Each structure stands twice: as structure tokens, then as C-alpha cells.
Amino acid sequence: MSSRLMNRTNPALAGFVLMCLLCVLGGFTASAQAHPYHESSLELEWNAEAQQWEASLRVLPEDLEDALQFQLGQRVDLIHSENIDQHILRYVRKRLQLVALDQQGKASANQTAQWQWQGKEVSHKAAWIFLTLAAPPPPVKMRNTLMFEVQESQINRVFYRVQGKRIPFDFPAHHGGTVQELLPPQ
Amino acid sequence: MRACKREFDGTVDAALECLSNAGNRLTFGLTAMLIAALVCLNFSQAVWAGNKPPGEGTGATAFAQLGELLPTPSNVRTAQGAPGPEYWQQRADYRINVRIDDDKQRIDGDVAITYHNRSPYALNYLWVQLDQNRYRPDSDDVLTGRAPNFEEFPYGKLADLLNRRDFDGGVTLKSVTDAQGNTLNHTVVKTMMRIDLPQALASGDSYTLKVAWQHNIIDAIASRSRGGYEFFEKDGNYIYEIAQWYPRMAAFTDVEGWQNKQFLGRGEFTLELGDYEVHITVPADHIVAATGELQNADDVLSSTQRQRFNDAATASKPVFIVTPDEAKANQKDDTSAENTWIYKAKNVRDFAFASSRKFIWDAWGRDVGGRQVMAMSYYPVEAEPLWSQYSTHSIVHTIDVYSRYTFDYPYPVAISVNGPIGGMEYPMISFNKPRPYEDGTYWDLRQDPKDKTWERSKYGLISVIIHEVGHNYFPMIVNSDERQWTWMDEGLNTFLQFLAEQEWEENYPSRRGEPQDIVEYMVSEHKVPIMTNSESLLQFGSNAYAKPATALNILRESILGRELFDFAFREYAQRWRFKRPSPADFFRTMEDASGIDLDWFWRGWFYGTNHVDVAINKVTQYQLDTLNPDIDKAQLRADDEDEVETLSKQRNKNNEYRVERFPELKDFYNDFDEFSVTPYDYAKYQETIEGLKDKERALLESDHFFYVVDFQNIGGLTTPLPLRLSYANGKEELLRIPAEIWRYNNENVSKLLILDEELAGIAFDPYLETADADVSNNEFPRTIQKSRFQLFKQQEEKNHILRAQEGE
Numbered sequence: 001m002s003s004r005l006m007n008r009t010n011p012a013l014a015g016f017v018l019m020c021l022l023c024v025l026g027g028f029t030a031s032a033q034a035h036p037y038h039e040s041s042l043e044l045e046w047n048a049e050a051q052q053w054e055a056s057l058r059v060l061p062e063d064l065e066d067a068l069q070f071q072l073g074q075r076v077d078l079i080h081s082e083n084i085d086q087h088i089l090r091y092v093r094k095r096l097q098l099v100a101l102d103q104q105g106k107a108s109a110n111q112t113a114q115w116q117w118q119g120k121e122v123s124h125k126a127a128w129i130f131l132t133l134a135a136p137p138p139p140v141k142m143r144n145t146l147m148f149e150v151q152e153s154q155i156n157r158v159f160y161r162v163q164g165k166r167i168p169f170d171f172p173a174h175h176g177g178t179v180q181e182l183l184p185p186q
Numbered sequence: 187m188r189a190c191k192r193e194f195d196g197t198v199d200a201a202l203e204c205l206s207n208a209g210n211r212l213t214f215g216l217t218a219m220l221i222a223a224l225v226c227l228n229f230s231q232a233v234w235a236g237n238k239p240p241g242e243g244t245g246a247t248a249f250a251q252l253g254e255l256l257p258t259p260s261n262v263r264t265a266q267g268a269p270g271p272e273y274w275q276q277r278a279d280y281r282i283n284v285r286i287d288d289d290k291q292r293i294d295g296d297v298a299i300t301y302h303n304r305s306p307y308a309l310n311y312l313w314v315q316l317d318q319n320r321y322r323p324d325s326d327d328v329l330t331g332r333a334p335n336f337e338e339f340p341y342g343k344l345a346d347l348l349n350r351r352d353f354d355g356g357v358t359l360k361s362v363t364d365a366q367g368n369t370l371n372h373t374v375v376k377t378m379m380r381i382d383l384p385q386a387l388a389s390g391d392s393y394t395l396k397v398a399w400q401h402n403i404i405d406a407i408a409s410r411s412r413g414g415y416e417f418f419e420k421d422g423n424y425i426y427e428i429a430q431w432y433p434r435m436a437a438f439t440d441v442e443g444w445q446n447k448q449f450l451g452r453g454e455f456t457l458e459l460g461d462y463e464v465h466i467t468v469p470a471d472h473i474v475a476a477t478g479e480l481q482n483a484d485d486v487l488s489s490t491q492r493q494r495f496n497d498a499a500t501a502s503k504p505v506f507i508v509t510p511d512e513a514k515a516n517q518k519d520d521t522s523a524e525n526t527w528i529y530k531a532k533n534v535r536d537f538a539f540a541s542s543r544k545f546i547w548d549a550w551g552r553d554v555g556g557r558q559v560m561a562m563s564y565y566p567v568e569a570e571p572l573w574s575q576y577s578t579h580s581i582v583h584t585i586d587v588y589s590r591y592t593f594d595y596p597y598p599v600a601i602s603v604n605g606p607i608g609g610m611e612y613p614m615i616s617f618n619k620p621r622p623y624e625d626g627t628y629w630d631l632r633q634d635p636k637d638k639t640w641e642r643s644k645y646g647l648i649s650v651i652i653h654e655v656g657h658n659y660f661p662m663i664v665n666s667d668e669r670q671w672t673w674m675d676e677g678l679n680t681f682l683q684f685l686a687e688q689e690w691e692e693n694y695p696s697r698r699g700e701p702q703d704i705v706e707y708m709v710s711e712h713k714v715p716i717m718t719n720s721e722s723l724l725q726f727g728s729n730a731y732a733k734p735a736t737a738l739n740i741l742r743e744s745i746l747g748r749e750l751f752d753f754a755f756r757e758y759a760q761r762w763r764f765k766r767p768s769p770a771d772f773f774r775t776m777e778d779a780s781g782i783d784l785d786w787f788w789r790g791w792f793y794g795t796n797h798v799d800v801a802i803n804k805v806t807q808y809q810l811d812t813l814n815p816d817i818d819k820a821q822l823r824a825d826d827e828d829e830v831e832t833l834s835k836q837r838n839k840n841n842e843y844r845v846e847r848f849p850e851l852k853d854f855y856n857d858f859d860e861f862s863v864t865p866y867d868y869a870k871y872q873e874t875i876e877g878l879k880d881k882e883r884a885l886l887e888s889d890h891f892f893y894v895v896d897f898q899n900i901g902g903l904t905t906p907l908p909l910r911l912s913y914a915n916g917k918e919e920l921l922r923i924p925a926e927i928w929r930y931n932n933e934n935v936s937k938l939l940i941l942d943e944e945l946a947g948i949a950f951d952p953y954l955e956t957a958d959a960d961v962s963n964n965e966f967p968r969t970i971q972k973s974r975f976q977l978f979k980q981q982e983e984k985n986h987i988l989r990a991q992e993g994e
């Protein structure tokens with residue numbers, strides 16, 4: 001088995017981790033019938049004047065809560081849980097990355113700056129997370145695996161605002177589409 | 187005739203330039219002249235510029251009749267989309283005994299099925315569904331599951347798979363016999379069982395078979411199944427929500443023959459209608475909620491409970507039959523005694539039930555079309571205080587609204603149960619999961635109606651109850667085949683859910699239904715048409731729930747209008763209530779009853795994957811000549827003077843012209859001012875005016891404005907064109923152009939607008955009714971669309987100012 005999961009952990013430990021996850025899972029995971037779509041949407045723009053990426057991330061609140069619960073091993077809600085904003089930010093930093101592309105179109109290894117928290121809005125319909133990132137400037141490659149670990153039907157949509165257009169990119173968990181170049185309109 | 191033409195290329199800073207077309211002088215009668223001038227101008231411009239709009243002829247494809255895509259109409263299913271004179275469907279009646287083993291979480295049951303062959307065919311064998319076999323570790327569902335994405339550590343999927351591997355699932359058959367107890371030959375094929383009849387079952391005959399079986403109840407939370415148990419660690423109790431639990435007759439239909447799509451988990455059910463009598467044996471301290479009416483209240487309810495039940499029937503609000511305090515007391519103890527609850531249900535396609543000693547129970551009787559319906563909710567204390575406030579009310583609201591759009595709710599009860607199932611529908615009963623937020627497992631006193639988490643729990647609950655109770659209409663009564671077509675029940679139901687939500691309170695936060703909410707899905711990459719089999723759908727929820735719901739909303743609001751749509755939709759529901767429609771029956775009925783050909787709409791929204799994106803690319807203004815020489819010649823002179831003086835002309839100014847040196851070379855035309863008004867012009871004008879018909883003269887004297895607006899269909903999905911015209915004087919007007927404008931060319935179309943006022947701007951889809959994906963090209967002149975981030979920052983700044991002011 002050549003999965004990362006098995007490479008990094010011995011089988012006994014993996015079993016233990018999954019047992020714990022099962023405990024956490026109990027009580028949260030929405031059934032496929034009630035809420036059969038698991039989608040996020042990220043609108044992203046490079047603000048040349050401010051020299052930063054400006055992003056608004058929209059998620060279904062319960063999906064993000066599920067993801068944070070997996071990570072933290074305890075129940076959370078997006079409003080009241082202690083340090084919830086930091087937890088969200090840490091989670092986003094882990095699963096949403098931009099790396100620079102050199103002139104040959106090769107991606108550099110690491111993101112050079114970290115997402116900064118700007119704010120959030122939570123309602124029944126959606127939770128919005130507002131973020132900025134100082135570098136790298138475009139052109140970039142994006143890795144977006146938000147909530148892939150929770151729902152295999154998760155699909156993350158990205159709308160890159162550039163040159164007056166809003167260009168859509170899909171990052172679906174199931175098709176393994178985790179990394180894409182954010183290219184301006186052809 | 188000379189037309190002045192102003193072109194707007196749609197950019198924000200486009201100069202509003204008036205181009206003179208002095209060369210185009212035409213002398214037709216006025217009405218003809220006006221049309222001809224426009225056409226000629228456009229024509230000549232197109233030819234010389236070589237930019238004839240592409241796509242001529244694409245309308246034929248977009249507007250082609252569905253024709254061969256639909257089955258040939260017959261006397262079973264007519265061209266109208268109605269059941270024909272030879273329509274038939276099978277029927278199956280069930281008498282079941284079932285016992286829940288509360289120690290082992292196991293079902294023991296026996297069933298007698300009486301199958302009525304109403305088809306015109308003799309049947310050598312019968313197919314029975316054993317849905318629980320999906321939970322066998324070697325089921326197709328397990329074997330055909332695709333690998334999760336291990337790079338991303340898919341906890342949910344892995345937990346699911348491990349749980350399924352360890353669960354001893356599947357049906358253990360104890361006996362399969364005829365009515366007399368003689369064993370029948372039978373073959374289990376995955377989630378189905380073929381029963382070979384000793385002799386063929388003739389058309390019109392009935393046959394009774396008996397099955398005794400056993401199966402383990404699955405942990406519904408770990409498996410995310412449609413039925414199962416929830417265990418409460420704190421008090422050691424269970425809630426059982428039992429579904430797909432007994433051998434059910436597979437459907438035999440004129441469309442598919444025997445239903446032969448195995449149960450893989452996603453495509454739900456296709457079932458026969460029938461009558462049920464079910465005896466449910468559970469621990470004596472349990473409360474049982476089930477499809478149908480309780481037959482032996484005297485045996486299983488206390489006299490107090492029976493009294494409360496009777497009171498509830500005529501109460502003005504929900505009444506507790508088991509109060510929260512009684513439920514709390516009840517869940518402390520256990521018992522080895524048992525009770526049998528007897529339920530009967532008529533004309534249902536399935537039977538489900540729930541049982542627990544944890545249940546609070548409230549009820550409220552409502553009059554629906556002169557019949558009494560008991561709306562009832564069953565829930566543990568963990569669901570409080572949310573459930574007693576909203577559940578039963580949500581049931582009643584659903585019945586009120588859905589009945590108005592379809593038919594009167596025909597069943598005696600409508601039930602919502604709180605337990606482990608996220609949201610799942612059965613006849614008369616539904617399982618709904620949302621509970622208030624909580625820190626621990628128990629009632630969380632933090633609940634505050636002003637709290638955002640409360641808001642989320644509340645709307646989450648109301649929406650899911652509306653949805654699941656709404657499924658009584660589609661597919662429980664309008665009995666579509668879910669195994670084939672998820673959209674036929676989920677899409678129609680999500681559409682009505684949206685209408686019901688919007689009748690709950692102003693600006694109810696519906697997640698689906700508004701056209702703008704489907705846009706992101708419509709422009710996404712991995713999608714298939716709505717008309718795709720349930721098991722092969724990509725982006726399941728968006729495809730089968732949200733897209734058809736939004737399409738119907740658009741059909742209702744922007745294409746047919748509410749009155750026509752509601753009439754046709756109700757007709758469909760009534761034609762097919764307690765019958766089994768196919769997609770063609772829906773498409774045909776909606777056209778037949780509305781009188782509008784909608785093949786282009788079904789083709790675009792249900793058979794295609796294009797999205798709506800219309801751009802206003804150009805607006806051209808034409809002005810009419812007045813024919814009055816005083817006015818027209820002055821205008822011509824002005825136009826002439828506006829003409830650019832070429833470089834050569836400028837440098838030639840100082841030429842010593844030959845005609846100046848030899849004046850004898852000059853004639854009349856050298857001195858004639860072509861823009862001066864001559865007596866001839868006046869005479870001609872008078873003559874023309876007198877020659878005009880009154881109508882034409884009125885047109886000439888009025889101040890009309892002529893605009894040609896060029897639309898481009900970038901997204902490819904055919905759409906009507908709702909337009910907002912903004913006039914220079916500040917007035918606004920809404921103009922709705924039907925989608926048929928695209929019938930010749932589905933890519934580019936120009937529309938002539940004859941207006942009394944001068945235009946200042948024009949906008950396509952100003953009220954966000956078409957699901958247009960790119961609103962930045964909808965307006966002329968173009969406006970800048972702010973990003974969500976910019977709007978948030980603006981809002982934040984505003985809040986800072988407000989806070990600062992409040993601080994003073």
C-alpha cells in the first residue's frame with residue numbers, strides 16, 4: 001500500500017487514529033439525503049495597489065465544523081468555540097496554498113507568505129471567511145484541498161477575478177484535482 | 187432618407203458618437219423607408235465589414251423538438267403526458283409481524299405479501315427486494331466503491347468503509363413459502379430475490395407468498411444510512427429508525443419490466459402501492475411512530491395519553507401526548523416486558539417506523555380539504571427546545587403549501603421523527619436529524635433565539651422537515667422511479683420546498699431555489715445532464731436537487747408565469763397521484779397544460795450542461811429624418827462640417843485652382859450651396875406630407891427613438907431576455923422578450939426597440955431571474971462588479987463609523 005497514510009504511520013497507530021475519528025464522527029456527519037452537496041467557493045483577486053491577494057471563502061458552516069472537529073478531536077461551532085477564528089485560519093493555511101510560477105511555468109516548492117485573517121460572517125445559508133495573502137503575486141499555482149478529508153464528494157470552486165473576468169476553477173475531491181494553475185483569460 | 191446612427195460598443199468610457207450616414211439617401215414611403223433604412227444600413231454594414239454575426243441556424247438545434255429522445259406515446263402513456271386508457275400498475279398488500287431486539291439491535295420478522303398482477307402479462311417469477319443485503323461486506327455497493335483519495339486522508343470515507351467491513355449486515359432468510367407454507371424455489375441475486383412460481387401468475391390474478399427473516403440493525407450514524415439505530419451513551423438507550431427492512435416487491439412496470447437496477451445506495455426506490463397491516467413488538471416502555479394509523483391505542487397508550495391524543499385532534503396548537511418530563515423519567519428505566527403496536531396504512535408504497543423509550547410526542551390535528559390529518563413529532567429531550575417549537579408547525583406548513591400546488595394531502599397522519607438519520611422520507615413518516623447546538627449531549631441552556639447558532643439549528647430543522655414531509659407528494663404519492671431518476675422526486679420536491687420556505691417568513695434563508703445560487707454549479711467542469719441515471723450522477727446534490735428546482739423556478743417566474751405554471755404543475759401532480767410517471771410524462775404534461783412548447787427548455791436545462799450567459803454587446807441608435815427640409819438640411823450641413831478634413835485637403839487649401847484662373851470653367855453647381863433649402867425642396871416636402879397616410883404622418887411627427895440591441899449568448903443555454911430600460915429622463919421600464927427570439931440563431935440576436943423616450947441605459951436580467959453566470963456583461967453602459975471581499979471591507983468600514991458614532 002503506497003498511500004501517505006500508511007507510509008507515515010504504522011498500522012497499529014493508524015487503527016487507533018481511526019478509532020478516535022469514529023468517536024468524533026458520531027453525531028456530526030450529515031446523512032447523504034439531507035444535505036447532499038458539499039461545496040465551497042473561493043473568490044480570489046490580486047490587488048496590485050495593496051500588493052496582496054484578497055479572498056472570500058464561502059463554506060457550508062456544518063462542513064467546516066466537521067473538518068475542524070476531525071482536526072481538533074472535539075466538537076466546535078463557528079461562533080462560540082474558543083479561539084475558533086485561529087482554528088479556522090490554521091486549517092485554511094494547511095489546505096489552501098498559492099505558490100509562485102517561474103518563467104518556465106514551474107511551481108516553486110513553498111508558499112512564501114501566510115494567509116491573514118480579515119473577518120468572518122456566519123449564517124444558516126453560508127459562512128464567509130475573509131482573508132489576505134501578501135505573496136506570491138500572480139502567476140500562481142493553487143493547491144486547494146479544503147474539507148477533502150471529510151466528504152469524498154467535496155467540490156471546491158474557485159473564481160479568479162482578473163482582467164475584469166471571473167474565471168472558474170474546480171477542485172473536486174474525488175477526481176484528485178488538487179492543484180491547478182490560476183491562468184488569466186486566454 | 188438619412189439615418190443617424192449612434193453606436194455603443196458597451197465599454198464604460200465609450201464615446202456616444204453620432205455617425206452621419208449622409209450617403210444613405212433612400213426615398214421610399216415613410217413606413218417602408220424607416221424599416222428599409224434600418225435593414226439596409228445593417229445589411230450594408232455587415233457585408234462591407236464582414237462581421238455578420240455567427241451562429242445563423244443554431245436556433246434550429248436549440249429549438250428542435252425532443253422527438254426521438256422521448257418514448258413513443260401509447261394508450262398506456264399518452265402524447266399528452268397522461269396515463270392512457272390502458273394504463274396499468276401492479277399492487278402488493280403486506281401483513282407483517284416484526285420484533286425489535288433491544289439487546290442485540292436486531293430485527294425478526296415475517297411477512298405475507300399478496301401480489302396482484304394487474305399487468306396484461308402472465309408472470310413466471312416474482313422479484314423481491316432485499317435492501318439490507320447492501321450491508322453485506324461483499325455487496326456490490328462495497329465492491330464497486332471507488333478508492334478514496336488517500337493523499338487527503340479521507341477520514342469520513344475510511345470510517346465508513348471500516349464500519350461496513352465490521353458490520354454483520356444482510357438478510358438471513360428463515361423461510362420462503364406460499365400461503366400454505368410450502369417452500370418456494372428462490373434465488374438471491376445480490377439485493378434482490380427471484381421467486382419461481384409453481385405456475386405462471388395470470389394477468390388479473392393474485393398470489394400470496396410468505397417470508398420469515400432476520401437482520402442486524404446498522405449503526406445509522408457511523409454508516410450514514412437511511413435507517414438504523416442511534417445509541418445514547420449517557421443513558422444507555424437507543425432510538426431506532428427502521429426502513430428498507432422487510433422484503434418488498436420489486437416494481438414491475440410498462441417502462442422497465444421488472445426493476446433490475448440493484449441497490450447500490452444512491453438511487454433510492456421504486457415501489458408498488460398497497461395496503462399494510464404491521465404488528466410491531468418492542469419493549470413495553472417504548473413509543474412507536476409509524477406509517478399509518480394506530481389500531482390498538484387501548485393496549486399501548488395510557489388513558490391520559492389517549493385523552494391528550496383526542497384533545498390534540500381539535501387543538502389550536504400542538505399538544506404533548508408524552509411530555510418532556512415524562513420522557514426524561516421514562517428513559518431512566520428499562521423493562522423486559524413487551525408491547526405490540528398495530529398499525530394500518532392504505533395505499534402506500536412503503537412502510538417505516540421509529541421506536542424509543544426516549545421519545546417526547548406532540549400532535550396537532552389539522553383539517554385538509556375536509557379531512558382530518560394528525561401532524562405529529564417524536565423526539566428525545568436532546569432535540570429540545572427546538573423541536574416542540576418548530577417540528578409539528580413545519581409539518582402543518584408543508585401540508586398547507588404543498589397541497590395548494592398539487593392535491594389535498596390524502597393520508598391521515600404526517601410525522602417527523604428526530605434520530606440519527608440526516609433526513610429521509612417514507613410514506614406519512616420522515617426522519618430528521620437537526621438538533622440544537624450543544625456542548626455535551628444534553629439540553630444546552632445557552633440556546634438563545636438571538637444567537638447565530640440557534641438560527642442555524644432552527645432553519646436547518648425547518649428546511650429539512652419541509653423537504654422530507656414534502657416527499658409525501660413526490661415520490662410517495664406521485665410514485666416516480668427513484669432508482670432511475672433522482673430529479674423526478676428530489677428536483678420537484680426541492681422546488682416546492684423553496685416555495686414553502688419562502689412562505690414561512692420574509693427572506694427565509696433558502697439554500698437552493700434562487701437562480702443566482704445555481705450559477706457556480708452551472709459553470710463548473712464536472713457535470714452531466716439532469717437526464718442521467720441516479721447512480722452515475724456527478725455533483726449529485728447540485729445536479730438532481732438544486733438544478734431542476736431552479737429550472738422549475740425559472741420556468742414559473744420567467745417563462746410561463748405563475749398562473750400558467752401552477753395550473754400545469756398541478757395538472758401533472760393530479761394526473762399522476764398514486765401512479766407512476768416517467769420523465770416524458772412530466773415534460774409532455776407541462777407543455778400540454780400550459781399551451782407552450784417547452785422542448786427548447788427541457789433540451790437546455792434537462793438534457794444539456796450549458797449555462798446562461800448573455801452579453802449586451804452593442805446598442806445602436808437610429809434617428810428618423812423628419813423630411814422637413816429646414817431641419818434636415820441644417821442637420822446635413824452640420825454633419826458635413828463635422829467630416830474630417832483629410833491631410834491632403836488641408837495642404838491643398840492654398841492651391842491655385844484652375845477654375846479660379848479660368849472662371850469660364852465654372853457652372854451652376856460650383857456656386858450652389860447643396861445644403862440651402864430651395865423652393866423645390868419645400869414643394870417636395872409638401873407633396874410627401876400630403877401623400878402620407880395619417881398613421882405615417884403621426885409617426886413622422888412624433889419623437890421616436892430607434893435602438894438596435896445586439897445580444898450574444900455566450901453560455902449557450904437558451905434564455906428569455908428580461909430587460910430593464912433606463913431612460914434619460916430617469917424613468918425605468920421592464921421589457922420581457924421570450925426565449926423564442928433565439929429560434930433562428932442561438933448565438934447572436936439583434937432586437938429593434940422603438941421607444942418614445944431617449945435611452946440612458948439598458949440591463950439584461952436586472953432582477954437575477956435567469957441564472958446568468960457573468961453579470962459583468964449584462965449592462966449597458968457596463969458597470970464595475972465589486973468583489974465579495976471589497977463589499978465586506980466596505981461594510982466593515984461602515985460598521986466602524988457606526989460604532990464610532992454610537993460611542994459619542
Ligand SMILES: [Zn+2]
Binds near residue numbers: 033657676679
Ligand atoms: Zn429528498
